[in-house]
Amino acid sequence: MRVAVAPVLDDHIVGAVTQVGAQLVDIENAQVVVWIGGPEGFPELPDGVEWVALSTAGVERFVDAGVLDDKRIWTNASGFYADGCAEHALALLLAGTRQVIASTRTRWAKDAVDPAVRTLRGSTVAIIGAGGIGRALTPMLKACGATVLAVNRTGTPVAGSDVTLSAERTDEAFARADHVVLAAPDTPDTRHLINDRTLALLKPHSWVINVARGPLVDQTALYRALTDGVIAGAGLDVTDPEPPSPDDPLFDLDNVVITPHVANPAGRLTVEMAPHLADNLRRFAAGERLASVLAVGRGY
Amino acid sequence: MRVAVAPVLDDHIVGAVTQVGAQLVDIENAQVVVWIGGPEGFPELPDGVEWVALSTAGVERFVDAGVLDDKRIWTNASGFYADGCAEHALALLLAGTRQVIASTRTRWAKDAVDPAVRTLRGSTVAIIGAGGIGRALTPMLKACGATVLAVNRTGTPVAGSDVTLSAERTDEAFARADHVVLAAPDTPDTRHLINDRTLALLKPHSWVINVARGPLVDQTALYRALTDGVIAGAGLDVTDPEPPSPDDPLFDLDNVVITPHVANPAGRLTVEMAPHLADNLRRFAAGERLASVLAVGRGY
Structure with missing residues (x-):
């Protein structure tokens, strides 16, 4: 050869x-x-x-x-690179839900931070585009006590997940999820999967994590949802465009963390x-x- | 009754x-x-x-x-409250090793962040004072691919851990660990367990996580180690004194995150x-x- x-x-x-x-x-x-x-x-x-x-x-x-x-x-x-992506998604999700991000921006703001801390235990996390990353992430989330709701194109069951739905049922996944991890490829079907309509299906305590591709998220809609309290926060390892402009308004929000596409360093x-x-x-x-x-x- | x-x-x-x-x-x-x-x-x-x-x-x-x-x-x-503490320890550890903390303080600083990202997969995490929190944290770390080195007073094996050592062998644990999670009670034996000498046993890429009690850490020694590059960073949910002074110099370091004692909100x-x-x-x-x-x- x-x-x-x-x-x-x-x-x-x-x-x-x-x-x-x-x-x-x-x-x-x-x-x-x-x-x-x-x-x-x-x-x-x-x-x-x-x-x-x-x-x-x-x-x-x-x-x-x-x-x-x-x-x-x-x-x-x-x-x-699925293992690294999965670990990064977990890091972003926990940093959000447990208010680590908020804490980096304040000095012992206990009255504000304490009531906002949430646990993954008993929560439902939807993994949208559950392939290799989803298979790697599922046992990590299960170890934290979460229910894992996997969504992939065909609905082929993801080992270890509690529920697997096919992509046509993504809205159901959003409606049932406490938090969403995006792990889908960037295709015409997945572009702006996160938009005004789908964000409204989520909850005021929801975090949206993207370790896949920036164009999956309509960032203008995301910004609105984050400032209007439609969801709690976002952890993004990818953006649209990428790299983002240094004055992208998402950087100014306390409930967002953007890592510079380092899930796979x-x-x-x-x-x-x-x-x-x-x-x-x-x-x-x-x-x-x-x-x-x-x-x-x-x-x- | x-x-x-x-x-x-x-x-x-x-x-x-x-x-x-x-x-x-x-x-x-x-x-x-x-x-x-x-x-x-x-x-x-x-x-x-x-x-x-x-x-x-x-x-x-x-x-x-x-x-x-x-x-x-x-x-x-x-x-x-062990489950919540364990989840918080994992959140702080991943936020540190995966450079989420650094990313909240920069805007897409890829050249700086990317080389510093580390994975828990293949790393060794020492849990010092492995009781309830250690038992809850161990499966989370294992799901991330880490080797778990538990230390407790008697060396009673912690289910799921790879190694359990008794407290007299804490130095060995520090020497073998990539990262350290403190989960011990505050007693005369554990006071300033993290000090100049023990910090020197750790590695330049090590993160120290404290979800137990502030006095376990000599914060002056910790500050020195963090600024001299002896270790990579620290995630603290507890401090000494507590609450910390708003002008505590630890707040000024980019490689530290202090959450306001919220592991159990x-x-x-x-x-x-x-x-x-x-x-x-x-x-x-x-x-x-x-x-x-x-x-x-x-x-x-």
């Missing part, structure tokens, strides 16, 4: 390639291209390339740049990807079905 | 008393006094009172006020206590051993 690693020979990825006994070659001679980066500088591929392994979970920018084609298999890193990307890539390379060598194959044409 | 509830007839507590078929009486005629509050205004007790159920987990202030005596059984609420105290009290009342009526009996004379 001849594998090219580009545009940089990352140590962890090279380690995965050599570990499975593959030969490291340049793109001209490769069957497999492992591409560690965005669409910028993506080369014309020779026809001999049978499979391109992208290193990102979201591939909108590759779609927009017209990089994907139907001449070969494309995989993304969907699910490879850059320094850990290839560490996390390497074992998944090694597994996929083994499957490729054995002629087995690859994990995380993109359905080119469906938008992601 | 004749039970007095004082100084206020809290609805949840009265509910627990009547639920077990006890008779609600005044203190003069009581076998059992359920005391919902601090030591201020605690009455002289008639000899007929066989058991006093205090509503707080820590009883230092009752000890200092000379309220406890050896004429009857005293119980505290140790363990009754006041509004939930009697809700949480009621089922535990009902259980203890049943035991008392049946002549069984009570839960959370204070060893009067050992300092707590």
